Amino acid sequence: MGPLQIKICGITNPTDAKACVDMGAHLIGLNFYPRSPRYIEPSVGRQIVDTLPADVDTVGVFVDGNAGEIRGTAKSARVRSVQLHGNFSPETARELASEFRVIRVFSTHARFRPDDVSVFPDCDVLIDAHHPDLRGGTGQTCDWSAAHATLAFVRFLILSGGLNAQNVGRAIAAVMPNAVDVCSGVEHAPGVKDHRAVKNFVAAVRKAEHLTDASSAR
Numbered sequence: 144m145g146p147l148q149i150k151i152c153g154i155t156n157p158t159d160a161k162a163c164v165d166m167g168a169h170l171i172g173l174n175f176y177p178r179s180p181r182y183i184e185p186s187v188g189r190q191i192v193d194t195l196p197a198d199v200d201t202v203g204v205f206v207d208g209n210a211g212e213i214r215g216t217a218k219s220a221r222v223r224s225v226q227l228h229g230n231f232s233p234e235t236a237r238e239l240a241s242e243f244r245v246i247r248v249f250s251t252h253a254r255f256r257p258d259d260v261s262v263f264p265d266c267d268v269l270i271d272a273h274h275p276d277l278r279g280g281t282g283q284t285c286d287w288s289a290a291h292a293t294l295a296f297v298r299f300l301i302l303s304g305g306l307n308a309q310n311v312g313r314a315i316a317a318v319m320p321n322a323v324d325v326c327s328g329v330e331h332a333p334g335v336k337d338h339r340a341v342k343n344f345v346a347a348v349r350k351a352e353h354l355t356d357a358s359s360a361r
Contacts, residue, residue, distance in 0.1 A: 148322035153181035155334035180333035188220030251286035272304035312351035
């Protein structure tokens with residue numbers, strides 16, 4: 144497994160985006176779901192993308208919708224990846240995967256089964272906590288054992304759901320994901336990042352990664 148990647152989601156302005164990248168984020172999430180408190184217009188997303196190094200993966204977050212709408216917004220904002228929450232078919236994901244990296248989101252609700260993800264072979268997978276109304280940024284942790292079991296069916300697993308500097312080390316040890324995703328755990332308020340919390344989160348991830356590597360080497 145390669146270096147553990149860090150995704151920071153719910154970025155709403157260029158200053159926070161640049162600070163997160165400078166502190167070690169590999170992926171920056173921009174929320175294009177109008178009902179989210181972290182929603183931004185595609186034009187703002189484009190301003191953020193244009194301030195970042197070319198090797199940073201910018202991810203547009205979408206809930207439901209069709210491939211044409213998502214494609215239009217993603218191209219307008221110039222994001223390289225699309226993250227799909229809600230009701231999306233494998234066919235829609237496959238269509239978008241011809242132009243973007245596609246991250247399909249699954250929540251660990253009572254009906255979730257790890258092999259559910261196998262019908263989306265064109266996608267990377269993000270595992271999040273279940274919430275009846277919200278799509279991400281809930282502050283709730285997901286079922287780590289279910290997330291770990293999903294590894295057998297995916298090419299790249301992103302762990303999300305209530306992560307912060309205090310619990311991310313335990314989460315990494317339990318799940319062994321390819322990347323971790325944080326949103327509310329590094330905020331002053333929705334969409335306003337706490338730079339000290341980001342720094343602490345990144346440090347906690349790197350510490351956990353070092354411990355995992357050391358354990359595997361024994």
